[in-house]
Amino acid sequence: MNITVKFFATFRRGREKIVNIEVERGSTVKEVLDIVKIEVDEIAILLVNGRDGTIAQLLNDGDTLSLFPPVGGG
Amino acid sequence: MLNSNANTRHNIRYSRQIIMDEIGKEGQEKLFQAKVLVVGAGGLGCPVLTYLVGAGVGTIGIVDFDSVGLSNLNRQTLYRTEDVGKKKVQAAKETLVKLNEDVTINTYSVRIDVDNIEELIKEYDFIVDALDNFSARYLLSDACYFQKKILFEGAAVSTYGTATTIVPDVTPCYRCLQPVPPADGITPSCSDIGVLGMITGVIGSIQALEVIKVIVGFGKPLYGRMVYFDGNFLELQEFEYEKTENCPICGKNPTILELEQYEIKCKMKIVDKE
Numbered sequence: 001m002n003i004t005v006k007f008f009a010t011f012r013r014g015r016e017k018i019v020n021i022e023v024e025r026g027s028t029v030k031e032v033l034d035i036v037k038i039e040v041d042e043i044a045i046l047l048v049n050g051r052d053g054t055i056a057q058l059l060n061d062g063d064t065l066s067l068f069p070p071v072g073g074g
Numbered sequence: 075m076l077n078s079n080a081n082t083r084h085n086i087r088y089s090r091q092i093i094m095d096e097i098g099k100e101g102q103e104k105l106f107q108a109k110v111l112v113v114g115a116g117g118l119g120c121p122v123l124t125y126l127v128g129a130g131v132g133t134i135g136i137v138d139f140d141s142v143g144l145s146n147l148n149r150q151t152l153y154r155t156e157d158v159g160k161k162k163v164q165a166a167k168e169t170l171v172k173l174n175e176d177v178t179i180n181t182y183s184v185r186i187d188v189d190n191i192e193e194l195i196k197e198y199d200f201i202v203d204a205l206d207n208f209s210a211r212y213l214l215s216d217a218c219y220f221q222k223k224i225l226f227e228g229a230a231v232s233t234y235g236t237a238t239t240i241v242p243d244v245t246p247c248y249r250c251l252q253p254v255p256p257a258d259g260i261t262p263s264c265s266d267i268g269v270l271g272m273i274t275g276v277i278g279s280i281q282a283l284e285v286i287k288v289i290v291g292f293g294k295p296l297y298g299r300m301v302y303f304d305g306n307f308l309e310l311q312e313f314e315y316e317k318t319e320n321c322p323i324c325g326k327n328p329t330i331l332e333l334e335q336y337e338i339k340c341k342m343k344i345v346d347k348e
Contacts, residue, residue, distance in 0.1 A: 008302060009234045010267075017307070041257045045300075050313050052251070066313070068302070070256040072208040073231035073269060074118040074277075 001025050001061035005036055008068045023059070030055045032065055044070035084176070088130050101290035102130060106176075108289045111135040111195055113186060113214055114204035115162040117149040117274030118228050118281065122202050124152065125282035127170045131289070133178045134170075135198055138162040139185035149271030186210055188333045191217040200289065202226045202281055208255045209336045215240070215248035216333055219323050224288060228281040232267050233305040235277035239284045239296040243324065246298050250318040250325075255336050273305050 005019050021035055029048065033040065033055070045068035046053045053065070091097045097105075108131050112119050115138035126134055142150070142157045142165050150162075157165040163181035170179055184190055191213055195201050201223045205211050211229075218225040218240070225240040227248060240247055280301065287293045302311045323330045 008304070010232070012304075012306075044252050044256060045315075047313055047315075052315055052318065068236075070208065070252070070261045071229040071231060071234065071236050072206070072211055072256075072261055074114055074116055074204055074206040074229055074274060 001027070001059070003027075003032055003059055004062075004064040005032060006064060006066040007036075008066065009071060010069050011038065011042075011067050025061075027059055028055070029053055029057045029059060029065060032059065033067075036067075038067060042069055044068050087174070087176075091129065096292040097290055101292070104290050105130050105286065106132040108200065109133040109135070109198045110200045110202060110285060110289075111137065111198035112202045112204055113137045113194075113210075114206060115150075115152070115166045116140075116146065116204065116206055117269060117271065118204035118230060118278040119202075120150045120152045120166070121275050121278030122204055122228075122282045122285075123166060123170060124173070125279065126285060127174050127177050127179070129282075129286055130174065130176060131285070132176075133180070133198075135180040135182060135194070136163045136166055137182045137184065137186060137194060138166075139183055145265075149269060149274045151271070151275075186213060188213065188335045191333065192221060195221055195223055198223070200224050200226065200285055202285060203228060204278065204281070208261060211248070212255050212336055213333060216323060216330065218242065219247055220333070226281045226284050226288075228277045230274045230277045231269050233270055233273055235273050235303050236300055237277055237280045237284070237296060237303075238300040239288065241297060244297070246315050246317040247321060247324045249323045249330075250321045251300070251315050253318070253322055270305065273303070276303055276305070 003021050003023055007015050040055055047066040049064050088102050092099055092102050110126055110131050112122050115136050140162050142153045142160050142162055144158050152166045152169045161183050163183045167179050167181050195217055201218050203214055219242045222242045228237040229235055284295055287295050299312055299314050319325055
């Protein structure tokens with residue numbers, strides 16, 4: 001199945017802003033993170049289809065995963 | 075009661091706002107009656123303070139323990155080179171009083187901690203998070219939750235930033251989105267990876283706009299919504315987020331029942347230690 005991954009802020013460094021990846025049916029968010037090489041504790045906000053998501057969440061074909069690192073400066 | 079000269083000056087000073095359907099005389103009076111505390115007088119605090127004082131918010135508190143440094147001046151627009159070394163709250167007040175003497179400005183040259191934060195926010199209706207680190211952000215957002223204060227969140231580094239507005243028990247809280255502080259060494263601070271003044275300017279302006287909207291009661295505030303601004307790509311994106319049932323502070327079974335102090339180290343501090 002096809003998953004769109006959107007990267008934000010520092011996650012865009014050395015990556016495209018958006019990538020489409022093919023994963024096996026029944027894959028979780030964690031499995032996608034492994035493919036894009038982002039550690040769980042690097043992520044502050046994780047959205048699946050624009051809504052709060054979890055690491056263990058099962059993904060469906062066509063889902064969009066959005067990943068934000070912590071932003072706390074000012 | 076203003077005498078007629080003062081009344082004329084007042085009407086001229088705020089004429090560009092009073093003429094707006096969204097504000098009017100009633101809205102301007104609401105602004106004058108409001109008490110806003112701005113925590114942090116740095117990159118975000120400077121535009122927030124400038125616009126709130128200019129708009130005629132009646133009482134403004136400024137909290138910052140720090141002094142003006144030369145490396146602040148690319149973005150902290152309330153300060154001049156001659157202010158380097160001065161306490162930020164003092165230098166900020168000097169500039170802001172010249173901008174609008176109608177506004178009462180209270181200054182607090184302290185570092186926020188578990189012992190003083192509740193006392194600091196107590197007298198204010200609206201709190202602006204213009205801080206530069208997660209340790210203080212979690213402390214402030216928790217304190218605002220416990221005291222039921224509306225919190226205007228904003229954060230910026232490098233070429234991007236975020237903003238959202240939090241009403242305790244009504245909207246999702248800061249911990250609904252980010253339940254626990256980030257681990258040591260994960261978070262880049264402005265001193266780690268830099269920041270452009272235009273970015274803190276954009277995010278601080280969004281925060282100030284949110285304050286005005288909520289005080290006066292117009293538009294659609296960032297309740298349960300976060301905006302992400304990326305100056306590199308000139309993108310402004312919005313996403314919705316919801317209250318989390320297992321949120322450690324506003325969820326069904328909260329585990330945080332009192333203020334906690336965190337010490338979270340940014341990347342540079344980790345490197346310094348090694």
